[in-house]
Amino acid sequence: MSQDGSVNLFVCVVEEGSFSAAARVLGVAPSSVARQIQQLEQALGARLFQRTTRKQSLTEAGELYYRHARRAAEELEAARRGIARMTGAPAGVLTVTAEADLAVALISPLLPAFLQEYPEVKVRLLLSSALSDLVDGRIDLAVRMGQLKDSSLVARKLFESRSQLCASPAYVKAHGRPAHPLDLAGHQCLSFRTSAGRTHWRFATPDGPCEVPVSGPVQANGLEFLKSLAISGCGIAMLPEWIAGKELERGGLVALLDGFPSLPAGTPVSAVYAERRQLEPKTRAFVDFLAARLAGR
Template sequence: MIQGASISLFVCVVEEGSFSAAARVLGVAPSSVARQIQQLESALGARLFQRTTRKQSLSEAGELYYRHAKRAAEELDAARSGIARMTGAPAGVLTVTVEPDLAVALISPLLPEFLRGHPEVKVKLLFSSPIADLVEGRIDLAIRMGQLKDSSLVARKLFDSHSQLYASPAYLKAQGTPAHPSDLAGHQCLSFRTSAGPSFWRFDTPDGPCDVPVSGPVQANGLAFLKALAVSGCGVVMMPEWAVREQLDNGSLVPLLAEFVSLPAGTPVSAVYAERRQLEPKTRAFVDFLTARLPKS
């Protein structure tokens, strides 16, 4: 008899692309995945995968079986989720989409504690665009920065993100320390950009909001990349305080113009999920955990 777990494992292997990738998601050894697939093939009397030393692909029988197994796995997940809601026990695979910078700085340090407290939950992180479709992608939760635009989603604010200017001591020694936002015109500024066009940094000054045009050798849409450049002395960077805590502690970056608040003064970081009458216990448990552990500002 073919067990539901074998069907779910087969679907996971197909969607993850390999035995080893599925093993990482499921938290088991690759040899265990291979053994269960072999048992499934024996039970079906057909080879599901075509394997070579370089790649793995579905056989014709595997394609047919996947179409039916996918629906069966979804029904099994729905049944497990329904039972979990009845019992109130967090369980199952929690799929979360989050930007890589947020994942590394904020989620990664906390995840081991969450998993220890909820051993029946497995977390699948997707480092994808913040506009990923949660319903179509069957994603339980997104961690996003900025205001919520999709009215069909629900956002629970985790904390406010505050940005500031930073530079390395070596850069400041060579180029001098700006005393006013207007001084940035004479500095190499490393800009976070997701679209083309001129860059402006906005500050709150005694004379009101001030837009400062900035330029420099690099524009990028990755905080970790820009932070590494700033540490190496390439220029001044503006980024959230949570992204540079380690560098502030070890002195590789120092804050600049702290008396001038960068605008917007606070950007919400929220847990976002599709509107439902009742959150699944695994999702609610993770949101409650993040709310309790993350700093509020």
């Protein structure tokens, strides 16, 4: 193993918290990580980790080595980025954060083609609903739904997300089909919320916008979860078309209130990154790739 490789592997083990977690990030077997750490310890003549059956922690020598190794890894990464900018070839670890629903429905199906097109890029995907500090978190890119509020970030819109009210055929058969948004007051509604409280759905009507308070057996902050409940007949859900589209085509869900479009008419889904004079090739390649394949959804 090269000196650069041993430094990066050691830093990865420390920051991921375990040999197995580092192995998943690096795409190697945990036994390989353990073997390389053992070789590093032998080369240094010191034990770096205190390992038990339940946990792993740094020794005093490990703490000292990590402080220097972290700086060395950052310098090596800065050098690699500089060379990548010079050559223009997308390469290195691309760290992306996205909400779980966006990652599963939109990013996961596209990743194999991206990795095949850019074999020198490795993707590290963090599933989070929070817009993490991209700079301090060393995150290259976030994929988010909604308007951008932080002026220090740049957002490139990938597509416009539109929502559809839907339920299962079994629910419609048992409870009837609402004819007007106000009818939803008498239905079991499955609402998306990130905190406790009452949910309101808004619709466009011939008489102007109509806001309806809805309630039902479940509130959740996961769209895929709400979709599965709707399919099982638990109630009516307001879902993005990119979540519900396949089930609407298959008949697992049926569209409701087609004559009353939900408001807002569309919500941007964007690639968000820290403002820089020039994006790294790996980041630009991924943003361009997503924009090309998600346009027109």
